[in-house]
């Protein structure tokens with residue numbers, strides 16, 4: 168990463184945490200009544216601009232409380248926040264106070280502004296005599312700045328299925344920016360054979376979704392990943408319920424969707440523009456990174472046309488070829504095309520959820536209706552838009568396996584897709600790299616069924632993508648390694664050996 172990143176951020180955060188604990192313990196009030204730490208969920212930041220970002224925390228001294236209120240009283244609590252240029256907070260550049268209100272489960276979203284472009288900052292919160300852990304964040308570069316950026320891409324973290332070791336390893340890679348492509352949490356109750364339980368039954372109401380988000384954020388590996396860099400988040404389906412697009416008319420579903428959207432907004436470092444309205448939430452948005460990159464963050468769940476052939480594998484579904492259907496929806500598709508035309512960045516990066524490249528299943532030539540194969544003309548319109556940009560990279564989650572794909576239109580490679588495996592979903596997986604779909608679809612160049620994340624470094628002359636894997640998530644502490652690396656040269660879409 169660029170900037171003046173410290174080398175031992177995780178360890179120093181621990182030192183800061185210890186300092187905070189001693190500060191609390193020495194406070195006079197603490198002698199009379201023990202103070203329960205309200206900062207059990209860590210801190211997060213997101214959506215940087217050249218002069219600011221969102222800072223997030225939530226007060227929850229009892230994070231697993233079944234009512235979803237985190238053990239907080241039903242009154243507003245002021246939360247102090249500060250932003251410093253240095254990790255020791257010797258050079259604080261901004262301070263303020265935000266209200267944590269019961270109606271938002273005492274979550275805090277501070278939209279900081281007035282900071283310098285293209286640099287690192289540290290932030291923390293105070294409330295009820297306690298000091299939060301510190302987080303590292305950064306502003307986007309000034310418009311026109313090229314530079315370089317290391318990102319990590321994650322998706323699909325199912326808490327009971329495994330340990331969040333991949334989040335820990337991601338934090339240790341010290342990226343400048345993290346993209347999370349969804350399935351940040353799963354709605355299910357604790358399944359058979361899990362390595363650790365989730366509290367509560369399947370999440371269906373606001374209390375359950377809040378409790379589930381809180382439990383996830385108690386995980387120290389996830390907290391480390393949030394504290395290392397700002398995140399750009401978009402959801403997939405399990406933040407509500409598995410493949411929910413076709414359930415709009417089911418009794419009770421709108422209420423469930425409203426509850427899930429609300430809890431998601433509350434727990435993510437998102438701007439006020441994403442506050443849910445009715446059953447809708449505006450999540451697709453663009454983040455500019457100087458002249459180096461434009462991140463087009465997409466929502467491929469909320470606006471898709473009817474899943475005419477269901478959401479499974481189908482042979483001979485003609486609706487998938489119907490040009491009137493759209494995966495992102497007409498408005499988002501137009502937004503994307505306009506954004507590609509006006510970007511002017513070296514790299515245009517689509518942060519989205521579902522498998523983008525064509526993937527005829529080797530077994531019988533079926534296609535998965537849940538991804539872009541179920542909306543082929545919609546995909547072709549996006550691919551046509553790649554003619555308007557210098558370099559197009561599609562980032563994908565959802566399928567719990569790593570893939571590296573070349574995106575072909577006609578007889579030309581017009582873009583590159585990096586599919587990030589899961590943090591835990593699918594458990595340990597296996598070492599097999601081969602898969603019959605690779606042979607049937609030669610533009611699919613690499614697959615791994617290990618858990619992990621994609622580390623990608625964007626620079627003026629190319630992107631280097633490392634497919635990072637851990638060999639076990641059902642036992643804690645696995646090391647990380649790079650299963651494959653590819654280079655995407657400037658103006659030369661496709662995958663080259665690193």
Ligand SMILES: [Fe+2]
Pocket residue numbers: 323324350405565566567592
């Ligand atoms: Fe998933």
